[in-house]
Amino acid sequence: MRMxxxxxxxxxxxxxxxxxxxxxxxxxxxxxxxxxxxxSWSNCIMTCGGGTKSxxxxxxxxxxxxxxxxxxxxxxxxxxxxxxxxxxxxxLCNTICYNxxxxxxxxxxNCSDAFYGTCCGQECPHIEHCKRRRxxxxxxxxxxxxxxxxxxxxxxQNDTKCEQIPQNLTLHLENSPSxxxxxxxNAVTLKCTTGCISSTPSFIWYYLxxxxxxxxxxxxxxxxxxxxxxxxxxxxxxxxxVLRKFTIFNDNTDNTVGFQCGATIINGTSDEVKIxxxxxxxxxxxxxxVSLKIENSSRVSSLNVTDGISExxxxxxSDSRPLPTIVWYIGRTEKKRVVGTESTxxxxxxxxxxxxxxxxxxxxxxxxxxxxxxxxxSLYVRERASVNSLYFEEHDGEANVTIDENYENLQLTCNxxxxxxSSVEIKFGVKRLIEKANINQLSFVRQRVACFHKGEYTCxxxxxxxxxxxxxxxxxxxxLPRPDWQxxxxxxxxxxxxxxxxxTAIAYPTPSSDxxxxxxxxxxxxxxxxxxxxxxxxxxxxxxxxxxxxVTQANLGQYRLTxxxxxxxxxxxxxxxxxxxxxxxxxxETIESSDFKTATIILGIITVICIGTSAGIIIWFxxxxxxxxxxxxxxxxxxxxxxxxxxxxxxxEMQECTGRVYENLPQQxxxxxxxxxxxxxxxxVIDNRL
Numbered sequence: 290m291r292m293x294x295x296x297x298x299x300x301x302x303x304x305x306x307x308x309x310x311x312x313x314x315x316x317x318x319x320x321x322x323x324x325x326x327x328x329s330w331s332n333c334i335m336t337c338g339g340g341t342k343s344x345x346x347x348x349x350x351x352x353x354x355x356x357x358x359x360x361x362x363x364x365x366x367x368x369x370x371x372x373x374x375x376x377x378x379x380x381l382c383n384t385i386c387y388n389x390x391x392x393x394x395x396x397x398x399n400c401s402d403a404f405y406g407t408c409c410g411q412e413c414p415h416i417e418h419c420k421r422r423r424x425x426x427x428x429x430x431x432x433x434x435x436x437x438x439x440x441x442x443x444x445x446q447n448d449t450k451c452e453q454i455p456q457n458l459t460l461h462l463e464n465s466p467s468x469x470x471x472x473x474x475n476a477v478t479l480k481c482t483t484g485c486i487s488s489t490p491s492f493i494w495y496y497l498x499x500x501x502x503x504x505x506x507x508x509x510x511x512x513x514x515x516x517x518x519x520x521x522x523x524x525x526x527x528x529x530x531v532l533r534k535f536t537i538f539n540d541n542t543d544n545t546v547g548f549q550c551g552a553t554i555i556n557g558t559s560d561e562v563k564i565x566x567x568x569x570x571x572x573x574x575x576x577x578x579v580s581l582k583i584e585n586s587s588r589v590s591s592l593n594v595t596d597g598i599s600e601x602x603x604x605x606x607s608d609s610r611p612l613p614t615i616v617w618y619i620g621r622t623e624k625k626r627v628v629g630t631e632s633t634x635x636x637x638x639x640x641x642x643x644x645x646x647x648x649x650x651x652x653x654x655x656x657x658x659x660x661x662x663x664x665x666x667s668l669y670v671r672e673r674a675s676v677n678s679l680y681f682e683e684h685d686g687e688a689n690v691t692i693d694e695n696y697e698n699l700q701l702t703c704n705x706x707x708x709x710x711s712s713v714e715i716k717f718g719v720k721r722l723i724e725k726a727n728i729n730q731l732s733f734v735r736q737r738v739a740c741f742h743k744g745e746y747t748c749x750x751x752x753x754x755x756x757x758x759x760x761x762x763x764x765x766x767x768x769l770p771r772p773d774w775q776x777x778x779x780x781x782x783x784x785x786x787x788x789x790x791x792x793t794a795i796a797y798p799t800p801s802s803d804x805x806x807x808x809x810x811x812x813x814x815x816x817x818x819x820x821x822x823x824x825x826x827x828x829x830x831x832x833x834x835x836x837x838x839x840v841t842q843a844n845l846g847q848y849r850l851t852x853x854x855x856x857x858x859x860x861x862x863x864x865x866x867x868x869x870x871x872x873x874x875x876x877x878e879t880i881e882s883s884d885f886k887t888a889t890i891i892l893g894i895i896t897v898i899c900i901g902t903s904a905g906i907i908i909w910f911x912x913x914x915x916x917x918x919x920x921x922x923x924x925x926x927x928x929x930x931x932x933x934x935x936x937x938x939x940x941x942e943m944q945e946c947t948g949r950v951y952e953n954l955p956q957q958x959x960x961x962x963x964x965x966x967x968x969x970x971x972x973x974v975i976d977n978r979l
Contacts, residue, residue, distance in 0.1 A: 315349035322365035323349055324375065333382035337408040339396045343379040348372065471571045472536050473611040479530040479568060481550030490552040492528035497547040497567060506530070506548070507539070526552075535654040538572040543610060545571040571610075578607040579615075579651045581663035584633060591667040592647075594638045595754055598673075604649035604663060606630045613653040616660070619668075620645035640708070643670035674707035674752035676760035687762075691797075694768040694856075696738040703731050703748030705758070711750040718744050740768035740795050769857030770796035770804075773831070776861050781868040782840045790835040790863050792850050800854045805833040810847040840865075 319325050325347040334340040350361035362372050384391040386398035389409035400409035470477045483490050492514060494506040513529045528550060538544040547567030583589060584601040594600050606613050608630060615632045617624040619642055624634065636647065646667050652660035682700040684690045692699065705713055706729065713731045714724035723733045735742060743766040749759045773793040782788040790807075794800070805828045808815040818835065820826045825836040833852075837844050848863040 319349055321349050321351060322367075325349065327378070330380075335383050335407075337383050337385040337387070337410070338398050339384045339386075339391055340382050341379050342382045343377055345377050346375070348376070470568065472532055472534060473571075473573045474534075476534045477532045477570055479532070479548055479550070481528045481530075481552070481564065483526050483552055483562075490526050492526075493551045493553075494528070494530050495549045495551060495563075497549065503549070528552075532570065535573040535575075537575050537654070541575055541577060543572070543574050543608065545569055573654055574608060574610040575654045576606050576609045576613045576651050576661055579649060579661045579663040580605050581647070581649055581666060583666070589666060590664070591669065593669045593671060595756075596638060596640045596670055596672045599635050599637050602634045602636060602647060602649075602666070604632045604634070604651070606651045606661075609653050611653050613651040614657075616650045616657075617647075618649065619647050638668060638670045640670050640672045642668055644668065671752075671754070672706060672708040673754070673756045674705055674711035674750040674758045676703060676705050676748050676750055676758050678702075678704045679746075679748045679760040679762055681762065681764070689763045689765070691765040691767060692738060694738060694740050694766050696766075697736065699735040699738050701733045701735075701746055701762070703750075703760070705729055705731075705748070705750040707750065707752050709753060711752045713748065713750050716747045716749065717742075738766055740766050740771075740797065742766055743797060765797055767856050768795065768797055770794045770800060770852035770854055770859035772859075772861065776863075778862060779864045779866060781866050782837075782845075783868050784840055784842065786840055788837050788840055788865065790848060790850075790865075792833050792852075792861055794831045794833075794852050794859070796831065796852065796854045796856070796859075798854050798856075799831060800852055802828040804853045806851045806853075807833075807835045808849040808851070810849065815849060837865075842867075 315321060315323065316325060327344050327346050330342050330344045333342045348361065348365075351364065354361040354364055358372070359369065362369055381393070381396070384393075385408065386400070387408055387410045388404040389398045389400040391397075392399050398407065398409050400406070405411055479494075481492055481494075492512075494512065495503045496506050498504055512531075515527045515529070530548070530550075538546075547569050549564055549567045551563040553562075581602060581604050583592065584603045592600070602617075604615050604617070606615065612628050613630060614626055614628055616626045617632070617634050619636070624636075632649070634649075644667070646665040648665040649663045650660040651663075678685070680686065680702060681690045681692075682702070701715060703713060703715060705711055710727045710729050712724070712726040713728055715722045715731060715733045723731065725731055731748070743764055745761055745763055747759055747761045749757065751757050771794065773795050776792055780788065780790060792805075794805075807818040807826055809818055810816075818824055818826060823838055825834075825838065827834045827836075833850065835848065835850070845865050845867055848865060850861040850863070852859045852861070
């Protein structure tokens with residue numbers, strides 16, 4: 290066979306050398322003294338066992354040298370060695386040896402012991418074809434020969450040839466899988482079979498370790514041996530190894546190993562026949578560890594949390610196959626379950642869960658009732674401050690409250706929840722009325738309600754975590770109209786110039802625009818004024834203005850503003866006087882004597898002391914009678930107003946009554962300019978019952 294290959298190769302060379310070796314007029318872009326592109330490869334001279342294939346290229350010459358290779362090469366300044374070196378190219382091909390390996394140094398197949406032929410495609414029919422022979426006993430016994438001692442032969446009596454005994458040691462899966470098996474998906478059954486052996490074999494199962502070494506598989510897994518029948522009453526033996534679903538490797542690690550089987554067939558020998566192929570099987574891994582910690586924190590056993598503020602916990606298990614199921618618990622209540630080796634749980638605690646434990650459990654192979662539990666974290670839930678209610682006494686649940694002026698002992702109560710208790714304050718607008726710490730209820734009492742006590746009341750709670758909570762009420766106070774500031778009664782003006790009389794009221798309910806009416810006294814009669822080209826009347830909220838566009842002598846005199854709401858009526862009088870009018874006595878005297886000034890100052894101090902003492906006595910007395918005077922006066926005025934708004938008797942009665950009423954009002958209304966506007970606590974007392 291090898292000689293035939295050589296002859297074919299020589300013939301190929303001769304044929305190619307006797308053909309035209311050079312070309313005149315080079316094709317395409319190939320110039321003289323250059324090689325043309327390679328021609329196609331020839332067919333391989335062998336179908337298996339190692340052969341060769343070749344290709345060649347043409348060398349371009351001048352047309353006159355086309356038939357003289359030597360002259361062509363010399364003309365191109367090359368030698369014939371150069372020409373032969375690059376003229377041909379050969380490669381090995383079809384180096385297939387079916388049951389052996391290809392030897393490139395001598396271009397032949399090296400067959401294994403039980404095979405021969407050019408391609409190692411034929412089995413050794415007799416023992417003399419094998420390279421190794423070794424009999425273990427004399428005539429009429431079995432011997433191990435050939436193919437790495439895996440093919441059995443038997444010497445017959447008076448016969449020098451050992452005939453092969455068919456035994457077919459195999460390893461296969463019961464269901465013939467198309468890929469590696471995974472014990473997390475299903476159980477695996479392995480079967481190892483020997484055929485037609487007269488002696489009972491001893492089976493051994495192996496697994497291949499990562500370093501390539503073999504180790505015996507423990508007999509703890511179910512292994513059975515069965516005996517069958519074959520032709521001529523020769524027995525077939527089968528060993529079955531069952532690996533149950535979720536079987537773990539001996540160290541509970543993630544391993545994929547190849548299983549093999551072996552059998553000791555000849556009694557009295559230590560030789561063992563092993564199968565060369567293997568089946569890869571991946572094992573399951575049981576959950577071995579579960580731990581719980583707070584995200585970005587070390588492992589803890591207790592935790593202070595706040596009601597409604599999220600906390601993130603993290604549960605981690607050991608690597609396992611199949612993926613475990615992680616179940617979250619708070620106390621005995623299951624919160625959620627997740628498949629994986631890691632899970633986070635954003636937990637929003639409530640006050641009802643204080644004292645309970647947070648933990649997680651994990652399981653995969655084992656039943657859920659045998660799931661591994663993590664460490665447990667005890668919760669101590671703090672309740673954030675929250676204003677539950679804010680109300681005025683007898684007005685619980687009302688966000689907007691209206692009461693009458695001079696209402697006595699008006700109590701405002703704030704109830705606030707939280708654990709631990711909070712710092713609480715009650716405010717009127719921006720002013721703090723009362724504040725206490727570490728309480729859940731706070732009250733404030735106004736001894737007597739004045740008109741300027743209307744506005745926004747707020748309860749503010751702040752817990753130790755800095756959380757702030759608040760609730761607000763609006764208080765309205767029914768009060769009859771009065772000036773916001775002390776009105777200027779006498780107003781001077783110049784003839785021919787404009788002048789404006791202004792009034793800002795305090796009143797609730799707020800008077801309508803019709804509740805502000807301006808009058809001019811003419812011949813003892815009060816004439817109502819309306820806007821025209823000479824006079825402009827305006828009302829914006831609680832402010833009204835009377836503007837005389839061009840003052841004349843007729844405009845001088847007395848004016849009256851009447852302000853009315855549902856509670857009562859107030860009249861304000863103005864006198865419009867010409868500036869520098871000599872007929873008007875303003876009562877101003879200038880004295881330059883220093884002695885007189887000193888005496889005047891001393892006398893003034895004594896007078897102030899006396900007046901202050903008398904005023905205190907008068908105010909005390911008038912407070913006692915204020916209520917009765919005001920009610921009767923208001924009723925009388927209302928009746929008089931019904932009879933005649935411009936009636937002179939009504940004016941007189943109104944002035945007298947107004948004097949009595951306003952003398953009996955608290956001092957902040959007797960002279961508004963004498964009282965600081967932000968002093969609003971004259972009658973406020975703090976409830977000492979808290």
